[in-house]
Amino acid sequence: MKKIIVIGNGGREHAICDALLKSPQNPEIWNLATAVNPGIENLGVKIELTDSLENFETLKNLVEKIHADLVIPGPEAPLAAGVADFCREIGIPCFGPTRKNAQLESSKSWTRDLLKNNGIADACPDFLVSMEKDDPTRAKFFKKWNGQVVVKADGLLGGKGVLVAGDHFTDFETADDFAKKSIEKFGRVVLEEKLIGVEFSLISIVDGESVLDCRVCQDHKRVGENAVGPQTGGMGVISDENLSLPFLTKSDLEKAHNITVRAMHAVAKEAGDKFVGLLYGGFIATKNGVQLIEYNVRWGDPEALNILCTLESDFLEICESACAGNLEKIGKLKFTSVATVQKYLCAPGYPDDPEKGGTIELPAILDGENFRTFFAGVEKISEKNPSEAVKISGGRAIGIVGFGENLERANEICEQKIAEFSGNFHHRADIGTSKLTAKRVETMQKIRH
Ligand code: AMP
Ligand code: GLY
Secondary structure, eight states: OOEEEEEOOSHHHHHHHHHHHTSTTOOEEEEEESSOOHHHHHTTOEEEEOSOTTOHHHHHHHHHHHTOSEEEEOSHHHHHTTHHHHHHHHTOOBSSOOHHHHHHHHOHHHHHHHHHHTTOGGGSOOEEEEOOTTOTHHHHHHHHTTTOEEEEESSOOTTOOEEEBTTTBSSHHHHHHHHHHHHHHHSOEEEEEOOOEEEEEEEEEEOSSOEEEOOOBEEOOEEETTTEEEEOSOSEEEEOTTSSOTTOOHHHHHHHHHHHHHHHHHHHHHHSSOOOEEEEEEEEEETTEEEEEEEESSOOTTHHHHHHTTBOSOHHHHHHHHHHTOGGGGOSOOBOOOEEEEEEEEOTTTTTSOOOOOEEEOOSOOOBTTEEEEEOSEEEOTTSOTTTEEEEOSSEEEEEEEEESSHHHHHHHHHHHHTTOEESOBOOTTTTOHHHHHHHHHHHHHHHO
């Protein structure tokens, strides 16, 4: 029996473990975790606790103890810290990029320079990389774009590394203070022209040669309805019954795919190593076509929930093929042709100051034909049965996915299920509604004409 180690214990990793368990190869799954995720535990996955997901000694011990066949890292931190390089050293396949390749996510300046130097500049906004605290070019760049710029810290800051004009600052001083802080911490900062358009996530599985796209999704990053309030890790994700989004054209998707193919080859050239794992492109459809906002080198969370619970292909075989460099044998990835609407139930105060410790009472049935429940920032309550109630331990607590013949129906199902949970939490009711979808379609029509 194959033994697989999944690193990480959030909602995304719950979805990864669930997808692996659907494999006809019947693998044994082990979860290397900093806390027990009751959803992962309920799947019958074996759990190995560690003090840190970047502690590769614990990983090595587990690999040796169980004679593991494959390692699948969930979050970006172990990838940025070199978990794939470590696996290579100890001789075990890892579904994820090496540390150098993972810079695509961990360093915004490396990625922008890479695209520019490899003929992919058409996918990028105008940008500036600045390395000196008293660099006068930042003020010039700010002026050139009339203040309509985005400032990006050049390292991982857990979703707090990007300031957008109009949302986070209006004046140069505020933007430049943040730029200086990034230079202090990471040695550089990136300034970009602010792009206007509609964002989407295209996540592709790659082996250095082949690029297999997942169903395209849209995340909703702002905490409040109608996209107001602070940025979050992602409040909810939609993907329609055509495995696309109502405001995107076939040509938009082809362009995004093409950018990823070129980026995959460019990374290999620059880093000297094939890129294996996930290329999660955060794209934006603008009046000048599709542009790239950023790459991540892991599953999106929550995107993984919509994607993996409707994936019909054998996920284990996909990961193994990517590691072996023969992904082309998989052909196109197959997904159930249903619309999916996913929403996170979040801790009170999330994202600024999430209040932990509250109880969420669960419905009797968590998973059915047209809905699924994934546990993220929650833990067991010792005296209660985990199938009845859980305690909030993180900002995003529980992810619910509804399926339907269209987004409206999938949203109804998602909301009906959410109504069966009780406790002190908040979620975005507007995600997946016809009203919000129509607004996005209208925005995109205006932008295109
Ligand atoms: P990131 O942390 O890179 O995901 O960026 C967070 C958010 O900042 C993205 O989801 C976008 O909404 C926004 N953003 C980043 N870069 C740009 C850009 N060049 N133009 C407009 N918005 C951007
Ligand atoms: N969906 C946002 C992220 O995973 O970064």
